[in-house]
Amino acid sequence: MTTLPDHIPPEDILNILVASDVHLGYAEKDACRGEDTYKTFEEVLRIAQERNVDLILLGGDLFHDSKPTQQCIHRCISLIRKYCMGDRPVAIQFLSDQEKNFKHCSHPFVNYEDPNLNISIPVFSIHGNHDDPVGPGSVSSLDLLSASGMVNYFGKWTDLTRVEISPLLMQKGVTRLALYGLSHLKDERLARLFGDHRVTVLRPRENQEEWCSVFVLHQNRVDRGPKSYIAEEMLPAFLDLVIWGHEHECKITPDWNDQYKFYVYQPGSTVATSLCDGEAADKHVAILSIYKRHFRITPVRLKTVRPFVLDTIVLADCRIDFSTEKPSDEVQKYVTEHIETLIDRATYISGTLNLSGRFTVFCSLFTPS
Ligand SMILES: [Mn+2]
Structure with a gap:
C-alpha cells in the first residue's frame, strides 16, 4: 500500500476526491430506487466538502444516459452548485495551456479561474460510454455542464486515427501533478491504436521526474473478448497511478503493476446498475493525497448506497x-x-x-x- 512521508505541511499535499460511474438518473422513474443516484451523488459531494479536498476527479459515466432527462441535468447542476461553489479559495495553480487542455469546450478555461464564477471545489471529469456524445458535433450532457461552468470537462478526443494526450498540469506547494485524461473510446479501436503506436502521451518539457503522473481512463479492464479491453501494459510506464473508470466493482486497494512500476486504482461505481457479484461489493469513493511523487489512497465507504x-x-x-x-x-x-x-x-x-x-x-x- 502506498504511503506519504511523515510531517508534511498540509499546504504541500494535493487532495483529490476520486469517484467514478455515478450514473445519475439510473432507474430514476423507479418508485423505490428513483432517488438512489441523487442521494449518493450528494453524499459524494458532501464528503468532498467535509474533507476539504482541492478538487474532485470523476472517471466517466456521471450520467447513466447519453441524453439524460431535464430533471436529471437540473438536479446535477443544483447539487454541484450547492457543494462546489462558494468563497473557499482553491489552492491549486493551473500551469498548462488551458486552451489546449479544454479545446473542445466552448469556454476553454478552468472554471475556478473564471472571474464570473465563484468556485470552491473544481470538478474535473472525462466522459464514459454512457455519457458519450452521440455523433460528431453533437452536444453532450458534459458539454452542458462545461458551458455552465460546473465541470471542467477534459480528455475528449475525436480523431479516431490517432490519439494525443497532453496533461493538465497543476501545482500545490511543492507538489506537481500531471493529470492525463482519456474519455471513453471503443475498446477495440483504442486497443488497435495502442497496438499501432498511434497513441502519444506527452510529458511536461522540464523536470519530468518531479511530476506525479496520474492517468484516468474509462475502458474495459477485464478481458471481455479478443481485443475488447485495454491491457495495463499498453499505458506508458512513466505513470505513477492509473485511475480506472468503467469497471463497477470497487477495489479499495490499488493494484501494483510490477512490470511497469505503477499502481492501478479502480474506484468502482457509486450505484449498482446490474445484478452481478462485482456490484455487490461495498461502494466507496477515495481521497487521493499526493505529495511530490508519493501518494496515499484513503477509501471512504458510502453510506447512502442501497445494500x-x-x-x-x-x-x-x-x-x-x-x-x-x-x-x-x-x-x-x-x-x-x-x-x-x-x-x-x-x-x-x-x-x-x-x-x-x-x-x-x-x-x-x-x-x-
Ligand atoms: Mn459505468
Missing part, C-alpha cells in the same frame, strides 16, 4: 430429499427459507446504515437438468 445481497442456490448441491412424493414442495420450502435469510441479512445491513429497509436482494437458482 445489495446476492447469492446463488445450486439445487444439486442442496440437501433436499427429491424422493418424496412432492419434491417441488421441498424445493419451495428450501428456497423460501434461504431467501428469507438473505432478506434478514440485507435488512440488518440496511439498519446499520440507517437506510430504513432499503436494500436489494437477488438470488439465482440453478436446477438440476
Whole structure:
C-alpha cells in the first residue's frame, strides 16, 4: 500500500476526491430506487466538502444516459452548485495551456479561474460510454455542464486515427501533478491504436521526474473478448497511478503493476446498475493525497448506497430429499427459507446504515437438468 512521508505541511499535499460511474438518473422513474443516484451523488459531494479536498476527479459515466432527462441535468447542476461553489479559495495553480487542455469546450478555461464564477471545489471529469456524445458535433450532457461552468470537462478526443494526450498540469506547494485524461473510446479501436503506436502521451518539457503522473481512463479492464479491453501494459510506464473508470466493482486497494512500476486504482461505481457479484461489493469513493511523487489512497465507504445481497442456490448441491412424493414442495420450502435469510441479512445491513429497509436482494437458482 502506498504511503506519504511523515510531517508534511498540509499546504504541500494535493487532495483529490476520486469517484467514478455515478450514473445519475439510473432507474430514476423507479418508485423505490428513483432517488438512489441523487442521494449518493450528494453524499459524494458532501464528503468532498467535509474533507476539504482541492478538487474532485470523476472517471466517466456521471450520467447513466447519453441524453439524460431535464430533471436529471437540473438536479446535477443544483447539487454541484450547492457543494462546489462558494468563497473557499482553491489552492491549486493551473500551469498548462488551458486552451489546449479544454479545446473542445466552448469556454476553454478552468472554471475556478473564471472571474464570473465563484468556485470552491473544481470538478474535473472525462466522459464514459454512457455519457458519450452521440455523433460528431453533437452536444453532450458534459458539454452542458462545461458551458455552465460546473465541470471542467477534459480528455475528449475525436480523431479516431490517432490519439494525443497532453496533461493538465497543476501545482500545490511543492507538489506537481500531471493529470492525463482519456474519455471513453471503443475498446477495440483504442486497443488497435495502442497496438499501432498511434497513441502519444506527452510529458511536461522540464523536470519530468518531479511530476506525479496520474492517468484516468474509462475502458474495459477485464478481458471481455479478443481485443475488447485495454491491457495495463499498453499505458506508458512513466505513470505513477492509473485511475480506472468503467469497471463497477470497487477495489479499495490499488493494484501494483510490477512490470511497469505503477499502481492501478479502480474506484468502482457509486450505484449498482446490474445484478452481478462485482456490484455487490461495498461502494466507496477515495481521497487521493499526493505529495511530490508519493501518494496515499484513503477509501471512504458510502453510506447512502442501497445494500445489495446476492447469492446463488445450486439445487444439486442442496440437501433436499427429491424422493418424496412432492419434491417441488421441498424445493419451495428450501428456497423460501434461504431467501428469507438473505432478506434478514440485507435488512440488518440496511439498519446499520440507517437506510430504513432499503436494500436489494437477488438470488439465482440453478436446477438440476
Ligand atoms: Mn459505468
